[in-house]
Amino acid sequence: GENVEQHPSTLSVQEGDSAVIKCTYSDSASNYFPWYKQELGKGPQLIIDIRSNVGEKKDQRIAVTLNKTAKHFSLHITETQPEDSAVYFCAANGETSYDKVIFGPGTSLSVIP
Amino acid sequence: ETGVTQTPRHLVMGMTNKKSLKCEQHLGHNAMYWYKQSAKKPLELMFVYNFKEQTENNSVPSRFSPECPNSSHLFLHLHTLQPEDSALYLCASSQDRDYGYTFGSGTRLTVV
Numbered sequence: 001g002e003n004v005e006q007h008p009s010t011l012s013v014q015e016g017d018s019a020v021i022k023c024t025y026s027d028s029a030s031n032y033f034p035w036y037k038q039e040l041g042k043g044p045q046l047i048i049d050i051r052s053n054v055g056e057k058k059d060q061r062i063a064v065t066l067n068k069t070a071k072h073f074s075l076h077i078t079e080t081q082p083e084d085s086a087v088y089f090c091a092a093n094g095e096t097s098y099d100k101v102i103f104g105p106g107t108s109l110s111v112i113p
Numbered sequence: 114e115t116g117v118t119q120t121p122r123h124l125v126m127g128m129t130n131k132k133s134l135k136c137e138q139h140l141g142h143n144a145m146y147w148y149k150q151s152a153k154k155p156l157e158l159m160f161v162y163n164f165k166e167q168t169e170n171n172s173v174p175s176r177f178s179p180e181c182p183n184s185s186h187l188f189l190h191l192h193t194l195q196p197e198d199s200a201l202y203l204c205a206s207s208q209d210r211d212y213g214y215t216f217g218s219g220t221r222l223t224v225v
Contacts, residue, residue, distance in 0.1 A: 004155075034213045034214075036214075036216075041218070042218050042219075043115065043117075043203050043205075043216030043217050043218050043219050044156075044203070044214075044216050045115070045216065046213035046214065046215070049213050089156065101214075102155075102158075103155050103156040104155065105154075105155045106155070
């Protein structure tokens with residue numbers, strides 16, 4: 001089945017700097033890669049997703065890149081702000097598990113004012 | 114509010130109790146999910162319902178029993194739980210298999 005790894009597990013950056021979180025997946029049939037942000041006391045919230053037919057997608061300060069050959073994808077947050085502090089999860093679906101996505105273990109991001 | 118509402122927000126129950134968690138969505142989504150989130154563990158899928166039909170049971174112990182009476186409501190019935198079942202239980206819904214999930218805020222369950 002699909003396995004998703006995520007690094008780093010914790011990340012601290014100064015406000016205004018960029019943050020990068022990297023994920024790898026194992027199922028070469030995966031074609032959908034969402035990213036979620038979970039703030040304290042809340043459920044995860046979808047912030048951006050990418051499908052296998054594109055290599056990059058941007059939404060304001062957030063971008064995601066996908067390298068299907070290497071089976072890895074990354075989240076880039078530019079000009080970080082304190083409100084970006086949260087736990088971020090990457091995820092991937094798989095041909096054999098098309099009814100679900102598999103989540104990475106999460107990255108705790110702290111943006112220091 | 115995300116459009117997915119979970120009740121109760123917090124629940125403390127003894128190992129011999131029976132309780133139920135409720136999830137409701139009015140987003141018109143056709144798939145609903147139960148996830149378990151424990152400290153220092155990845156989100157674990159428990160159950161998947163697609164058009165009210167259970168399509169996935171991820172080897173969950175029988176002390177957890179799901180119910181999906183219609184495409185807008187999902188329940189998780191709990192009985193004779195163990196302390197290690199203490200966790201945040203998250204409900205989610207999606208339009209289809211390969212679309213993003215909308216999560217509720219979860220039920221924080223403590224088994225004593």
